[in-house]
Amino acid sequence: MYDVDFDHQIIEIEKYDAKPTYKKFFGYRPGVSVIGDLIVGIENSNGNTNVRFHQKNTQKRFFERFEQNGLIINRFRTDCGACSKEIVEEIEKHSKSFYIRANRCSSIYNDTFALKGWKTEEINGIEFELNSILVEKWKGKAYRLVIQRQKRMDGMQDFWE
Known part of the structure; x- marks a missing residue:
């Protein structure tokens, strides 16, 4: 059983397709899942979207990949961006317990x-x-x-x- 941490990492970048982030610079906002110090999932999002935008779908894809590889999630930790009913319901389906920092x-x-x-x-x-x-x-x-x-x-x- 594994403990997974999920967070959106705001990455400042000067590429032509980068969008302004809520932190007022141009960049990307990938969602990243980590077990220990190993990145086990990463999915990019447009820099100027809200962190909840399609997060349920991102989480669902990550959890499906974990399950396809026989990984059982004990604890899932994430930040306040996951504090919505639909995202919490998705997380609950795939982990024994979860923690959301509000x-x-x-x-x-x-x-x-x-x-x-x-x-x-x-x-x-x-x-x-x-x-x-x-x-x-x-x-x-x-x-x-x-x-x-x-x-x-x-x-x-x-x-x-």
């Missing part, structure tokens, strides 16, 4: 102040406090939302979900 979310920000039992963890050399809650983002299905916070330079807590 952006800041004002709708739950105030609720996080009531949470107790924060655990301190070091992630990539940075100290965070972690907690989790159940949320029902899409009707009828609850997911565990892991929240991380970090002290800002001014000493205030900074929340991420």
